[in-house]
Amino acid sequence: MAANVSQSEADFNCPVCCDLFKDPVVLLCGHSFCKFCLQEWWRQSRLQSCPVCKEIFPMPQPPRNLALRNLSDALRRERSHQTASGSEELCSVHGEKLKLFCLDDRQLICLICRDAKQHKKHNCVPVNEAAEDHRKQLKINLMYLRSKLGVFKQEKLTCDQMASHIKLQTQQTEKSIREEFQELYQFLRAEEASRMDALKNEAIFKSQAVNQRIVKINAVISSLTDTIKTIEEELKAQDISFMQRMKTTLERSQSKLPEPETPSNTLIDEAKHLGNLQYSVWRKMKNIIQYTPVTLDPNTGSRALTVSQHLTCVTLSDKHHSFPNNPERKSQTDILGYEGFSSGKHSWDVEVGKVDPYWAVGVASRTNVWAIYLCPCTNVMREEPSDGICKFYKDVIPQKVRVHLDYTQGLLSFIDLDRQTPVHTIQRSFTETVFPYFRRHARILPAEVKIRVQK
Numbered sequence: 161m162a163a164n165v166s167q168s169e170a171d172f173n174c175p176v177c178c179d180l181f182k183d184p185v186v187l188l189c190g191h192s193f194c195k196f197c198l199q200e201w202w203r204q205s206r207l208q209s210c211p212v213c214k215e216i217f218p219m220p221q222p223p224r225n226l227a228l229r230n231l232s233d234a235l236r237r238e239r240s241h242q243t244a245s246g247s248e249e250l251c252s253v254h255g256e257k258l259k260l261f262c263l264d265d266r267q268l269i270c271l272i273c274r275d276a277k278q279h280k281k282h283n284c285v286p287v288n289e290a291a292e293d294h295r296k297q298l299k300i301n302l303m304y305l306r307s308k309l310g311v312f313k314q315e316k317l318t319c320d321q322m323a324s325h326i327k328l329q330t331q332q333t334e335k336s337i338r339e340e341f342q343e344l345y346q347f348l349r350a351e352e353a354s355r356m357d358a359l360k361n362e363a364i365f366k367s368q369a370v371n372q373r374i375v376k377i378n379a380v381i382s383s384l385t386d387t388i389k390t391i392e393e394e395l396k397a398q399d400i401s402f403m404q405r406m407k408t409t410l411e412r413s414q415s416k417l418p419e420p421e422t423p424s425n426t427l428i429d430e431a432k433h434l435g436n437l438q439y440s441v442w443r444k445m446k447n448i449i450q451y452t453p454v455t456l457d458p459n460t461g462s463r464a465l466t467v468s469q470h471l472t473c474v475t476l477s478d479k480h481h482s483f484p485n486n487p488e489r490k491s492q493t494d495i496l497g498y499e500g501f502s503s504g505k506h507s508w509d510v511e512v513g514k515v516d517p518y519w520a521v522g523v524a525s526r527t528n529v530w531a532i533y534l535c536p537c538t539n540v541m542r543e544e545p546s547d548g549i550c551k552f553y554k555d556v557i558p559q560k561v562r563v564h565l566d567y568t569q570g571l572l573s574f575i576d577l578d579r580q581t582p583v584h585t586i587q588r589s590f591t592e593t594v595f596p597y598f599r600r601h602a603r604i605l606p607a608e609v610k611i612r613v614q615k
């Protein structure tokens with residue numbers, strides 16, 4: 161029997177307590193455990209899963225493994241027999257069997273050591289009792305270590321999710337950057353083509369005008385050349401012939417053509433095409449781009465929210481996204497702005513309630529929220545935290561809200577943009593950085609951009 165039992169003693173150890181099986185039970189996956197160890201594992205993890213393969217089994221009473229119990233009991237008896245045969249170690253001082261354990265010195269002793277001066281006043285217990293107590297403590301420590309292992313495995317899973325999400329974010333952000341610059345390239349190419357066309361049209365128009373003037377001048381030059389040649393021939397004629405044609409020749413020599421005047425504005429207007437070219441294009445570019453004073457931070461958005469590509473609009477999603485559980489991420493349906501404020505005055509305009517009647521706007525720190533929200537059940541606006549209530553009639557619930565933060569004075573004001581009337585004011589003493597706060601649905605409205613040249 162000893163030969164059969166000792167072939168692999170590790171096979172008879174419970175994976176949880178690492179000791180010989182006691183009343184073993186078996187799960188459908190084939191793994192066996194002590195009945196007590198399995199129940200304790202299920203109690204701490206709150207899941208009826210296998211401690212080895214993590215497969216879940218909804219079975220409150222797993223069947224007993226009788227064959228394994230018999231083998232474990234046989235091995236246990238074999239060990240007891242070896243102990244009874246004197247295989248245990250002897251006291252190095254007295255040569256007696258080590259039957260006691262000194263709790264003060266935490267060492268094995270014999271009966272003579274107990275009565276000796278060194279251990280006489282110490283607490284000593286039988287070896288089997290001490291072993292049982294220490295096994296219990298080790299089992300508790302082992303279960304704690306396994307629990308800690310589970311925590312670290314969960315953290316590794318979170319980090320793996322973050323690594324995958326970083327790759328996805330990189331791809332999406334790179335795509336968005338390329339699209340944004342493609343729009344700018346398209347505008348610049350169109351603007352370049354427009355200005356080149358204007359230059360070519362001006363060149364054609366002015367070239368045609370100059371060419372027409374050249375044709376006219378060439379005609380005058382040809383006429384004058386012929387007249388001069390004729391007069392020169394008359395000067396060489398005989399006196400009688402010369403005098404006979406004198407009247408005609410004099411009339412021909414008296415030119416009535418006005419002096420030619422070079423026309424102005426004939427050359428290409430280079431200053432018009434090149435003067436402050438880049439500034440003019442940039443000024444025109446502001447008509448196609450928008451500036452929003454607040455940029456939403458997707459890393460703080462709840463898994464139930466969808467953020468637009470330009471990070472200016474958030475809506476409630478039909479399904480939850482598989483975002484990693486990073487510390488900045490908000491629960492429920494909240495999201496924060498990217499830039500935080502710790503001084504000064506700041507304001508931003510938000511469109512709310514157009515898609516979802518339940519909304520909230522304000523500011524938030526990492527732990528607190530100061531905002532107003534619309535309760536859809538009563539159609540009443542309330543303050544969060546609920547120190548007070550702002551009531552409105554149904555026909556004056558704001559659709560566009562301006563949030564104005566005066567951090568230094570501790571004032572958070574809300575204004576109805578459509579009616580230009582105050583909605584509510586929250587007075588708090590801010591002591592930490594706060595961020596723009598939104599719930600469920602919000603669209604950040606672009607701010608008006610003005611360009612002024614200081615002379």
